[in-house]
Amino acid sequence: MNDIDHNRWGEDLAAYMLGAxxxxxxxxxxxxxxxCRRCQAEVRWFEPALGTLAESAERREPPxxxxxxxxxxxxxxxxxxASAEPRRxxxxxxxxxxxxxxxxxxxxxxxxxxxxxxxxxxxxxxxxGPSTLERNIDGIGVKMIQEGGGGTLQLSNLPQLPADxxxxxxxxxxxxxxxxxxxxxxxxxxxxETTIADMSGVSTVMVTEEPQGGSEEPTSPxxxxxxxxx
Amino acid sequence: xxxRREKAERLADEELMPLVGGKDxxxxxxLYDRHGGAAYSLAYRIVGxxxxxxxxxxEAFISVWRSGARFDAARGSVxxxxxxxxxxxxxxxxxxxxxxxxxxxFDDESALEQRPAAERTEEEALRRETxxxxxxxxxxxxxxxxxxIELAYFGGFSHSEIAEIxxxxxxxxxxRMRLGLEKIRGELAEGLA
Numbered sequence: 001m002n003d004i005d006h007n008r009w010g011e012d013l014a015a016y017m018l019g020a021x022x023x024x025x026x027x028x029x030x031x032x033x034x035x036c037r038r039c040q041a042e043v044r045w046f047e048p049a050l051g052t053l054a055e056s057a058e059r060r061e062p063p064x065x066x067x068x069x070x071x072x073x074x075x076x077x078x079x080x081x082a083s084a085e086p087r088r089x090x091x092x093x094x095x096x097x098x099x100x101x102x103x104x105x106x107x108x109x110x111x112x113x114x115x116x117x118x119x120x121x122x123x124x125x126x127x128x129g130p131s132t133l134e135r136n137i138d139g140i141g142v143k144m145i146q147e148g149g150g151g152t153l154q155l156s157n158l159p160q161l162p163a164d165x166x167x168x169x170x171x172x173x174x175x176x177x178x179x180x181x182x183x184x185x186x187x188x189x190x191x192x193e194t195t196i197a198d199m200s201g202v203s204t205v206m207v208t209e210e211p212q213g214g215s216e217e218p219t220s221p222x223x224x225x226x227x228x229x230x
Numbered sequence: 231x232x233x234r235r236e237k238a239e240r241l242a243d244e245e246l247m248p249l250v251g252g253k254d255x256x257x258x259x260x261l262y263d264r265h266g267g268a269a270y271s272l273a274y275r276i277v278g279x280x281x282x283x284x285x286x287x288x289e290a291f292i293s294v295w296r297s298g299a300r301f302d303a304a305r306g307s308v309x310x311x312x313x314x315x316x317x318x319x320x321x322x323x324x325x326x327x328x329x330x331x332x333x334x335x336f337d338d339e340s341a342l343e344q345r346p347a348a349e350r351t352e353e354e355a356l357r358r359e360t361x362x363x364x365x366x367x368x369x370x371x372x373x374x375x376x377x378x379i380e381l382a383y384f385g386g387f388s389h390s391e392i393a394e395i396x397x398x399x400x401x402x403x404x405x406r407m408r409l410g411l412e413k414i415r416g417e418l419a420e421g422l423a
Contacts, residue, residue: 011401014408019321020382020389047306049414053383054313055268056368057275062266066284071259073288074295078255 009039017046068166068185075214076181137224144205144226151196153180153205155224158190161209167223168214169194172204183214202228235259243308247301250294258295265309266291269316276320276384286323290316321386368414375410378403 009032015021016029033039130147141156153169161167167184170177184192184207196202207224238246238260249257269290274283294301294315301311368376381387381395389407393400 011404011408014411015382015389015404017411018379018382018407019318020387020392020407022388022390046411046415047310048418049411050383051307051310051313052414052418053368053379054272054310054317057268057271059267060271060274060283062270062287063280063284066270066288067262067266070262070288070291071255073292074258075255077295078253081253 072183151199154193156191158186168210170206171202173201286320290319375406378406379410
């Protein structure tokens, strides 16, 4: 290709890098770029200039909840990936947890809750409609609404958490403890809720305070436990 | 296997990416803490709204989490790749908000009046063109060059749309884009010399 032919591509190169070519033009340029070392070299040379544009935006602090939401989603995704593996690494036999001092109290509390059961009652009609369990645990209002195979855990009158802490819900299902993917972040009124997509086989729900982004397993005593009737 | 946060913090971006591709939340957390500010700032600069910037940044990072393996170290730094993901998401957001890439008709002023304030009009793009946002090499460009680059990179306008907005031949718009990028690149090269 001579210089005159190539000038045509050179004119498009900056527009291509700025994302300003029309879709058909960009496709055509992309195909040319694959086989043109001269344009490839120019693209590499121009790339730092594009970086300068990206960095030229006035710096703003991202909201804290953005980080929390992102990390919660990522950790939940990681848990799902891990639980899909044959060894189910994030799910431990429930009995094994009793041997861990850090979580022993939480699990003990969970077991006790399972024994005393739900105390305030249920408004379920026994015909497949929603059922609600409510309790007041050390001043924290706990409401568990079950409907259509799933559930919603609502907490109220929660204390303010340190900036680096979140609440994480856990369920006991068939002797194993699983984390609920969405973390609980209390609002300014001390209220928080999370959804439990599948309540089948769940015997107990528990909430613990965890570091930002959540934990793979409970690391602090449960502040809330509630048994769920089968 | 996931690495501990302290270990992840000692890794370079290029070393974190394979871990992110392997679904390591600690590596991802470090990546976000390093580049989340720049990503959010860029998203905000393009969409001009806090909630939308959050949405764009979150989508961009989640796409990085789910496709971390697509990063190609041979084609640039992790940061520039990540910011290009954010930029593309932000432009997509603007386009979806506008329905389709707008075809501005300056003969029809009523059509412009009907456009929401945050839409990608020249007025909106130029309004955001404040001195504080035009830092460094970009701020040193002649106005005619910075204007076409701003409209393209931050506004998501195509060269033909910019030509229409500024009533310029398309070749002139492309030429100004190239001259502008050449000057920015030249400034950077001088800074390194």
